[in-house]
Amino acid sequence: MSTLKVFSGRSNRPLAERISKALGEPLGKVEIKNFSDGEIWVKFSDNIRGADVFIVQSTIPPAENLIELLIMMDAAKRASARRVAAVIPYFGYARQDRKDQPRVSITAKLMANLITEAGADRVITMDLHAPQIQGFFDIPVDHLYSSAVLVKHFRRRRIPRLTVCSPDVGGIKMARAYAKRLEADLVVIDKRRPRQNEAEVLNIIGDVRNRNILIVDDLVDTAGTLVNAIGALRANGAHDIYAAATHPVLSGQAFERLKNSGLTKIVVTDTLPLRETLPVIEVESVAELFAEAILRTYKDKSISSLFDVDKG
Secondary structure, eight states: OOOEEEEEOSSOHHHHHHHHHHHTOOOOOEEEEEOTTSOEEEEEOSOOTTOEEEEEOOOOSSTHHHHHHHHHHHHHHHTTOSEEEEEESSOTTTTOOSOOSTTOOOHHHHHHHHHHHTTOSEEEEEOOSSGGGGGGOSSOEEEEOTHHHHHHHHHHHTOSSEEEEESSGGGHHHHHHHHHHHTOEEEEEEEEOSSTTOOEEEEEESOOTTOEEEEEEEEESSSHHHHHHHHHHHHTTOOSEEEEEEEEOOOTTHHHHHHTSOOSEEEEETTSOOSSOOTTEEEEOOHHHHHHHHHHHHTTOOOGGGGGGGOO
């Protein structure tokens, strides 16, 4: 049988180290440097001829993180790796997944093309902004769900009178999965987005008065949508408000907004490293989930059971 080798790029090495520990396999050795002009140089120090290589790299901006992943995959293929899997905990540029106005790019498809052409035989990722992005790839995609971890977290909290809230119509499926597993009610926020990174709440579909609320989303970027949702929920009589988000992008004024949001707690995963910490933010690791997916892929076993938690 071929050798299992796990390597890490520089975008989220702490998660890669946790995955390595969960696997019981040391991270492979790779040199990654920048020339004085910023150009990236990669060399695998370990022999990977005939090996199954898994490269852990979130493609969060800046674009160098994506370029670094592409270069690592190209180097692995040229070093005669048997199979190369791109393990992308956070798949950047996924929000531009359709042509919603004239003369714009579908960047999610472009990223899929680049990753495939660079030599990936398989992609393992988590909570894509739109699940249909899997179809942009011409190679197998294993789409993991953080709900396998986050639902367990909120079960342990045993929050009384719980209602799960989707911050927009597009998130209903995810919110319904949480509500079913937490045996909670479900509400939806109907919103209009006047421009990028701005959201205006229009209406809450469902009753939140005297209820504790869990807002679920795939990511938190500027936290504008989340703060607007909190304000609307408070105005309609909600009590404690929690949030669960897979990817803590947290750009712009996000940390300042979270400080003043009135949230009881926001629980995120470690698909991205946090730029700073706040008492309101709690992190759950998805390392064991990725480690299990990597191990089953390496052994050519089914990983469908890892998806079961999000059905419903």
